Amino acid sequence: MSNITNEALWGKLDEISKNQKSLAKEDIEDIVMKYANALGKFEQSQFDEIKNNNEVLNSNILKMLGAIQNIKIPDSHNLDNVKTLLQKKDIFNFVLFKVRKSSFVIAVLGVLIFILSLFSMKQQNDYSLLTSRYYRQAIVIDDLKSEVDSLKTMATPMKKKK
Numbered sequence: 177m178s179n180i181t182n183e184a185l186w187g188k189l190d191e192i193s194k195n196q197k198s199l200a201k202e203d204i205e206d207i208v209m210k211y212a213n214a215l216g217k218f219e220q221s222q223f224d225e226i227k228n229n230n231e232v233l234n235s236n237i238l239k240m241l242g243a244i245q246n247i248k249i250p251d252s253h254n255l256d257n258v259k260t261l262l263q264k265k266d267i268f269n270f271v272l273f274k275v276r277k278s279s280f281v282i283a284v285l286g287v288l289i290f291i292l293s294l295f296s297m298k299q300q301n302d303y304s305l306l307t308s309r310y311y312r313q314a315i316v317i318d319d320l321k322s323e324v325d326s327l328k329t330m331a332t333p334m335k336k337k338k
Contacts, residue, residue, distance in 0.1 A: 266277040 268275045268277060268280055
């Protein structure tokens with residue numbers, strides 16, 4: 177069986193070698209030129225597509241630049257008006273001192289936070305005292321239950337044996 181397969185393989189190899197010998201130099205050159213032309217056409221089409229994309233991109237960029245340059249800055253708003261608004265200081269005039277409004281607001285918010293934190297601490301302290309009292313009461317109740325149970329067992333009369 178192996179002789180048959182070996183003979184078939186050798187026959188195929190001989191046939192392939194004959195086909196390769198029959199290919200002339202001109203045939204090889206024709207095949208290479210055919211594939212080179214196909215590759216060149218593909219590369220040219222890719223180049224043309226990239227060139228068209230670049231032209232579209234450049235035209236879009238130029239249109240945007242033109243639109244940006246056509247935007248007009250309104251004359252009624254200039255930087256001097258903005259500077260005067262920013263430099264204006266809002267001040268509360270009290271009898272003995274002056275206070276900026278922003279400082280006053282910050283101080284009021286600080287006092288509010290301080291008062292809220294004090295109330296929160298007081299509430300937490302009350303809660304911890306309440307839980308500790310409840311825990312002590314639970315312990316006392318358990319002790320009383322065990323004492324009552326022990327008294328019940330002592331108070332039960334003993335049965336007489338006959």
